[in-house]
Amino acid sequence: MTGRADRPVTVALVGRANVGKSTLFNALADEKLSIVTRKPHTTRVPVAASIAGPAGSIWFWDTPGVSERPTHPLQRWLNASVTQSVDRADAILFVVEALNWFPADQTVFEAALRSGKPIGGVVTKIDRIRSKTLLLPFLEQLATHPEIRFWVPVSALRRDNLSRLVTAVDEYLASAVSPSAAALPVRRGFAFPDFAAELFRERLMERLSGELPYALHVRCSRFVDEVDRMEIEFRIVVERPGQKRIVVGTGGEVLRQVGSAVRADLEAQSGKRVLLRSWVEIDPGWSLKRPEAVLVLAGQDAVQLSQGELPGHD
Numbered sequence: 001m002t003g004r005a006d007r008p009v010t011v012a013l014v015g016r017a018n019v020g021k022s023t024l025f026n027a028l029a030d031e032k033l034s035i036v037t038r039k040p041h042t043t044r045v046p047v048a049a050s051i052a053g054p055a056g057s058i059w060f061w062d063t064p065g066v067s068e069r070p071t072h073p074l075q076r077w078l079n080a081s082v083t084q085s086v087d088r089a090d091a092i093l094f095v096v097e098a099l100n101w102f103p104a105d106q107t108v109f110e111a112a113l114r115s116g117k118p119i120g121g122v123v124t125k126i127d128r129i130r131s132k133t134l135l136l137p138f139l140e141q142l143a144t145h146p147e148i149r150f151w152v153p154v155s156a157l158r159r160d161n162l163s164r165l166v167t168a169v170d171e172y173l174a175s176a177v178s179p180s181a182a183a184l185p186v187r188r189g190f191a192f193p194d195f196a197a198e199l200f201r202e203r204l205m206e207r208l209s210g211e212l213p214y215a216l217h218v219r220c221s222r223f224v225d226e227v228d229r230m231e232i233e234f235r236i237v238v239e240r241p242g243q244k245r246i247v248v249g250t251g252g253e254v255l256r257q258v259g260s261a262v263r264a265d266l267e268a269q270s271g272k273r274v275l276l277r278s279w280v281e282i283d284p285g286w287s288l289k290r291p292e293a294v295l296v297l298a299g300q301d302a303v304q305l306s307q308g309e310l311p312g313h314d
Contacts, residue, residue, distance in 0.1 A: 008050065008057035008184060009174040011120075012085045014112060015095035016104035017041050017065025020124035020156060024095065025049065025062035027156035028166070033189040034062045035202035039213055041065055042205060044078060044295055045194075046085045048185035053170035059185055060093070061085045066111070068104035074214070074287040077295070083111075090177035091118040093169065094148065098126050099138050113147055118176040121148040122165055127155035149173065193220035193232065196266055200234050200278070203258045204247065212246055215239045215287060217294050230270060234278040237286060237294055244280045255280075 013021045017040035026032050029049035035042060043064045050057050063085045064078040086092060092112045096105055112119050121142060129135050135153065142151050149172040154161040189195060197220040205213040215238055222233035238244050248255055259276045266274045286294045 008059050009053075009091065009169075009177055010048075010059040010061065010089045010184060011091045011093050011169055011173060012046075012061040012063055012082075012089035013093050013095055014063055014066065014082060014086060015108055016068070016102065019065070019095045019097045019105075021065070021095050022062055024122065024124055024154065024156040025060060027159055027162055028060055029188075031189075033195075035198045037202055037205045037213075039205055041067075041075075041078060041214060042202070044081075044217075045190075046081060047190060049188050050185075051166060053166050053174065055170050055174065058166065058169055058174060061089055061185070066104065066108045068107045072287070073289070074291045077291045086112070086115050086117070088183060089117070091120070091169075091173040093173075094119055094121045096121065096123055096142070098123050098129050098135060098153065101141075109145075118173045119148050120169055120173050121145075121151040123151060123153040124156060126153045126160065127158050149176075192225075193223040196220055196223075196232055196262070197234060199265060200236075200258065200262050203261050204236070204254075207254060207258060208246060212238075212243055215243055216247060217286075219294075226272075229273045229275065230266070231275045232266070232277075234276070236278060236280045237283050238280060239282065239284055239286060241282060244282055247280050 013025060015021050018038075022034035022036045022043050025034050025047075026036065028051050031049075033049055034047050041064060043062060046061050046063045048059050048061050050059050052058075063082045066079055066082055067075040070076045070079050092115060094109060094112050123139065123142070126135060139151060139153065142148070150168045152161055152165045152168050154165055156162070190198060197218045201216070201218040204216060204218070217237045219235045219237070220232060221235040222231065224231040236247060238247060246254070255278055259278060263274050263276050283294065
């Protein structure tokens with residue numbers, strides 16, 4: 001298999017919003033590296049993880065969901081982020097949801113074909129299909145696309161067929177890439193301060209409803225890592241005063257409850273006592289005017305002392 005002895009292979013997971021890319025990515029990584037909610041466009045920044053394949057390492061990129069007709073600057077920014085991930089990957093894993101092929105899926109499929117890179121396919125959420133007799137006609141229809149080198153149905157929640165998927169990627173995609181392809185990711189997962197901020201945003205998105213989750217972002221503004229404790233400060237960005245009131249909650253209730261949940265998660269992962277602080281600031285129309293300035297990773301800018309080694313986060 002050409003190039004496998006020299007370097008790992010990189011594969012970008014692409015698909016429309018809410019097809020289960022991040023859940024699949026975490027299952028493949030056997031660790032929570034991407035946040036997951038039921039709301040579309042939860043993933044905003046691509047994140048990578050290396051998985052051992054039969055013939056060598058495979059780096060998977062989790063990417064944002066693709067918008068079919070991006071009219072909002074944030075949607076266009078996310079679509080551009082997906083394009084960049086595809087450009088730097090050796091191959092593509094096209095992700096669709098069992099029994100569902102929408103116009104947005106067709107848009108992503110056609111874009112994948114234009115890349116000219118080897119493409120494999122994965123069908124997610126098969127645990128939701130009560131009868132396999134319903135799934136078989138869908139798989140047969142997918143098989144009419146000869147450009148897709150394989151289709152593997154999976155359940156990320158039950159971990160069904162994950163090893164089969166990795167083997168197919170190794171056999172049909174990794175063996176087809178050029179040994180001089182794109183550069184490898186610089187790290188597995190996020191830097192820990194950025195992961196902590198993403199976890200805080202996940203909890204806020206789960207707690208809040210309506211359009212607010214898409215008008216807020218969370219950044220780590222200060223991170224101190226010592227032998228037995230951490231101090232982390234979060235900057236929560238919203239666009240209007242009314243949104244700030246919702247995020248803070250009556251008497252600060254929302255921030256307190258979200259902070260307590262995030263603190264417990266981080267303490268369980270790090271084994272250290274964690275002190276969290278957070279505040280909400282208003283940046284009018286940030287998602288319309290300059291999403292790239294707000295969504296940039298902040299871990300490098302936070303104050304870091306004696307940076308710790310934590311699983312999955314460099």
